[in-house]
Amino acid sequence: MRWKTPRELRELGVLGMNSRNIDYIGRTNDRSRYPLVDNKLKTKQVAQQQGIAVPELFGVVRIQHEVQGLETILQGLDTFVIKPAQGSGGKGILVISGRRGDDFIKSTGAVLNFRDVKRHASNILSGLYSLGGRPDVAMIEDMIDFDETLSNYSHEGVPDIRVIVYRGFPVMSMMRCATHASDGKANLHQGAVGVGLDIVTGHSLYAVQNNQKVEQHPDTGFRFDELELPHWDEVLQLAAGCFEMTELGYFGADIVLDRNKGPMILELNARPGLAIQIANQVGLQKRLRMIDDMRAIERDVEERISLAKQMFGVTLV
Amino acid sequence: MTSKLQISLVAGILIVLGLGLTLYKKVELGFPLLPGQRQSVWTLESKISLKPVAGPIEISLALPENLAGWVVLDDHFASSGFDFTVMESDGRRHARWTRESLERSTTLYYKLQAYRADEFDLGGSPVPEIMPPELTADRQAAMERVVATLRESTSDAAGFTRLLLQQFVHDEMSQDAIFLFGSREESKLGVVMDVLAFADIPAQRVRGVFLESGRRRQSIDSLIEVFDGRRWHIFDPNTGLLGMPENFFVWQRGGESILDVVGGSSSRLEFAIVKNTLPIKTVLFMEQQAGEQPLLDFSIYSLPVEQQGVFKGLLLIPVGALVVVLLRVLVGIRTSGTFMPILIALAFIQTTLITGLFIFLTVVGAGLWIRYYLSHLNLLLVARITAVVIVVIFIMAALSIVSYKFGFDQVLTVTFLPTIILAWTIERMSILWEEEGGHEVLIQGGGSLLAAILAYLLMSTALIEHLTFNFPELMISLLGVVLLIGKYSGYRLSELYRFRDLGRHDQ
Numbered sequence: 001m002r003w004k005t006p007r008e009l010r011e012l013g014v015l016g017m018n019s020r021n022i023d024y025i026g027r028t029n030d031r032s033r034y035p036l037v038d039n040k041l042k043t044k045q046v047a048q049q050q051g052i053a054v055p056e057l058f059g060v061v062r063i064q065h066e067v068q069g070l071e072t073i074l075q076g077l078d079t080f081v082i083k084p085a086q087g088s089g090g091k092g093i094l095v096i097s098g099r100r101g102d103d104f105i106k107s108t109g110a111v112l113n114f115r116d117v118k119r120h121a122s123n124i125l126s127g128l129y130s131l132g133g134r135p136d137v138a139m140i141e142d143m144i145d146f147d148e149t150l151s152n153y154s155h156e157g158v159p160d161i162r163v164i165v166y167r168g169f170p171v172m173s174m175m176r177c178a179t180h181a182s183d184g185k186a187n188l189h190q191g192a193v194g195v196g197l198d199i200v201t202g203h204s205l206y207a208v209q210n211n212q213k214v215e216q217h218p219d220t221g222f223r224f225d226e227l228e229l230p231h232w233d234e235v236l237q238l239a240a241g242c243f244e245m246t247e248l249g250y251f252g253a254d255i256v257l258d259r260n261k262g263p264m265i266l267e268l269n270a271r272p273g274l275a276i277q278i279a280n281q282v283g284l285q286k287r288l289r290m291i292d293d294m295r296a297i298e299r300d301v302e303e304r305i306s307l308a309k310q311m312f313g314v315t316l317v
Numbered sequence: 318m319t320s321k322l323q324i325s326l327v328a329g330i331l332i333v334l335g336l337g338l339t340l341y342k343k344v345e346l347g348f349p350l351l352p353g354q355r356q357s358v359w360t361l362e363s364k365i366s367l368k369p370v371a372g373p374i375e376i377s378l379a380l381p382e383n384l385a386g387w388v389v390l391d392d393h394f395a396s397s398g399f400d401f402t403v404m405e406s407d408g409r410r411h412a413r414w415t416r417e418s419l420e421r422s423t424t425l426y427y428k429l430q431a432y433r434a435d436e437f438d439l440g441g442s443p444v445p446e447i448m449p450p451e452l453t454a455d456r457q458a459a460m461e462r463v464v465a466t467l468r469e470s471t472s473d474a475a476g477f478t479r480l481l482l483q484q485f486v487h488d489e490m491s492q493d494a495i496f497l498f499g500s501r502e503e504s505k506l507g508v509v510m511d512v513l514a515f516a517d518i519p520a521q522r523v524r525g526v527f528l529e530s531g532r533r534r535q536s537i538d539s540l541i542e543v544f545d546g547r548r549w550h551i552f553d554p555n556t557g558l559l560g561m562p563e564n565f566f567v568w569q570r571g572g573e574s575i576l577d578v579v580g581g582s583s584s585r586l587e588f589a590i591v592k593n594t595l596p597i598k599t600v601l602f603m604e605q606q607a608g609e610q611p612l613l614d615f616s617i618y619s620l621p622v623e624q625q626g627v628f629k630g631l632l633l634i635p636v637g638a639l640v641v642v643l644l645r646v647l648v649g650i651r652t653s654g655t656f657m658p659i660l661i662a663l664a665f666i667q668t669t670l671i672t673g674l675f676i677f678l679t680v681v682g683a684g685l686w687i688r689y690y691l692s693h694l695n696l697l698l699v700a701r702i703t704a705v706v707i708v709v710i711f712i713m714a715a716l717s718i719v720s721y722k723f724g725f726d727q728v729l730t731v732t733f734l735p736t737i738i739l740a741w742t743i744e745r746m747s748i749l750w751e752e753e754g755g756h757e758v759l760i761q762g763g764g765s766l767l768a769a770i771l772a773y774l775l776m777s778t779a780l781i782e783h784l785t786f787n788f789p790e791l792m793i794s795l796l797g798v799v800l801l802i803g804k805y806s807g808y809r810l811s812e813l814y815r816f817r818d819l820g821r822h823d824q
Binding site: 009211 | 646649753754804805806807808809812813814815816817818819820
């Protein structure tokens with residue numbers, strides 16, 4: 001396969017790493033806002049204040065001593081997730097999907113006793129899963145009951161929707177489907193499938209695994225061209241609404257769909273990757289420039305979304 | 318002013334300034350831009366340290382005599398409160414420091430630069446008078462037997478000396494010899510001289526310094542010279558071999574001693590040695606101009622030798638950093654740790670490339686394996702890294718010992734690899750392995766090594782070494798270039814590959 005020339009990439013409006021760092025992250029993201037997105041607990045608390053849907057927080061364990069009190073927090077909870085507030089790469093997330101007597105059942109089917117759960121929380125506090133080993137806090141939150149539409153397209157892992165938001169406009173989106181090859185992880189470079197989604201309808205545009213076009217999920221066999229995300233407008237509203245909350249010019253919102261509660265923000269990312277362009281087969285820079293070219297007046301979420309739909313609907317771009 | 322314009326302006330000024338200064342030095346001052354014909358110029362900084370005893374103090378240092386093709390380019394003295402004179406007697410020059418009294422320990426400096434213009438032999442020399450040693454009866458007997466045994470196997474002076482030294486070096490001494498060498502307080506060399514005198518062979522010491530670049534505390538060594546009636550033969554008592562070692566700087570031939578101190582105790586003479594492979598022309602030029610040109614007076618040449626040596630390495634770092642920046646920003650190669658490749662490249666300069674690579678891979682490989690075990694123990698980060706550091710040091714020690722036993726001296730340079738960097742590399746690699754898989758480890762590890770090798774190849778080029786050391790103002794230009802790269806928002810080479818299929822499937 002022939003390589004692209006820089007000129008071809010420019011014509012396609014592809015956003016490169018250097019340009020992302022200098023022109024978008026460096027220019028529009030205020031460093032002081034980073035802790036808000038890097039710390040999932042802060043993200044959640046601010047989101048709750050602003051009425052943005054997030055998985056319900058049951059409790060927080062902040063110091064080792066509080067690990068003893070875990071039992072009170074978990075009382076009456078059959079399903080829950082314990083995760084580090086500043087974990088990296090999805091490490092340290094313990095998903096409990098049921099109870100049997102005094103024991104806990106992991107989503108993988110393994111059985112843990114209460115001591116194991118406490119030890120896990122304790123490990124989170126001591127920084128075992130956080131970047132650079134910094135001391136962390138453990139969050140206990142509601143387990144997401146994945147919407148069927150999504151779980152059909154994911155193997156072993158968490159299926160999520162990534163929306164890139166620039167100056168409050170939802171610019172591009174994709175669904176990331178974990179596969180057996182990606183070991184349950186949702187990172188495209190590890191072999192997950194990226195599915196580009198139409199900003200107007202939430203319908204799939206294109207699916208790619210390891211830079212190759214794919215028609216169906218390699219493990220579950222569901223066809224991607226039949227995929228249309230439910231609650232699509234809510235997804236866009238959630239993502240675009242985070243702009244007011246974070247005041248970040250350029251970020252990625254990771255959204256999950258719960259069977260009963262609908263779309264919820266799982267986490268935000270101030271340095272979203274560029275693979276979304278491959279999943280959509282469209283360059284990002286073209287769209288970002290269109291927004292830069294617009295008159296800088298304050299618009300509310302609805303207005304931004306309808307403008308984005310006009311500009312970035314697949315039939316138009 | 319936009320930041321882009323500002324940066325371009327600043328960068329432009331810096332680049333022009335650096336190049337301008339370089340050009341000025343080249344055109345106006347006549348600095349050679351190319352290294353030209355290179356020759357090793359050794360800079361020796363002699364340190365005389367001593368403790369005072371009550372009363373006046375006098376220190377006398379014999380100065381080197383341009384022997385065996387060595388030429389002293391230039392020398393400097395630091396006299397720190399002493400009266401200082403250079404005296405000449407019987408064709409020998411002595412530096413003399415005197416002072417009425419001295420309160421605390423002090424250090425005197427004598428710095429010289431020398432190179433070997435030609436490889437002459439030492440040539441002729443007056444034959445010294447033989448002074449038979451005064452011996453006790455038992456030593457006398459032992460001496461007679463040692464000399465007699467040696468005389469049986471050889472008749473000439475050179476052969477005698479070679480046999481004597483070889484016994485001594487290879488530890489094949491007879492009981493008598495062991496008695497002679499082992500029971501005396503004096504140096505073994507003194508005994509050798511005694512044996513030679515006893516055997517009626519005219520001999521003298523040739524004092525000097527073994528030149529090894531980067532040594533801080535080298536001391537005076539002696540060679541032994543014997544006269545067979547027609548000509549002189551020189552031996553290195555450390556190896557027992559005939560002939561002058563190539564890296565031996567001859568200080569004094571014959572003579573009693575190099576350093577004499579009256580009124581002081583615990584005096585020591587040590588040398589810091591730095592080798593510059595420079596064109597002699599440049600060096601002569603620098604020295605000659607140093608006093609006259611203000612620009613040169615503030616150059617690195619005005620620093621003490623030890624610091625010059627340090628700067629020689631430091632000035633190469635920006636070049637390595639440039640390689641890393643270029644590779645990361647323009648090419649898009651991922652390295653583990655931003656500047657780890659530079660430190661590895663600096664280590665490679667000491668170890669040479671192939672050995673360095675071998676050691677690096679061995680240590681990191683073994684470290685990863687052990688780190689894999691440690692990860693099962695759920696240790697806290699700081700404790701885990703510390704454990705890895707300790708293990709790395711163990712591996713390095715084991716590698717040195719094993720390879721030394723097998724005779725690979727090269728591997729001893731393992732100590733030049735920065736331990737902490739190795740430990741961090743291992744830690745990062747193993748975290749990467751757990752989180753992203755072995756593939757990513759190969760990509761980032763390979764990227765780091767590639768960057769290190771490229772940086773090494775560039776940093777060890779003669780031209781780059783010459784330019785960075787003699788034209789440090791080029792650093793200013795480099796700074797400008799780096800600022801410009803920092804504003805580069807175009808595509809990386811790797812992105813031309815990454816997005817190669819974009820927009821091709823639709824049709």
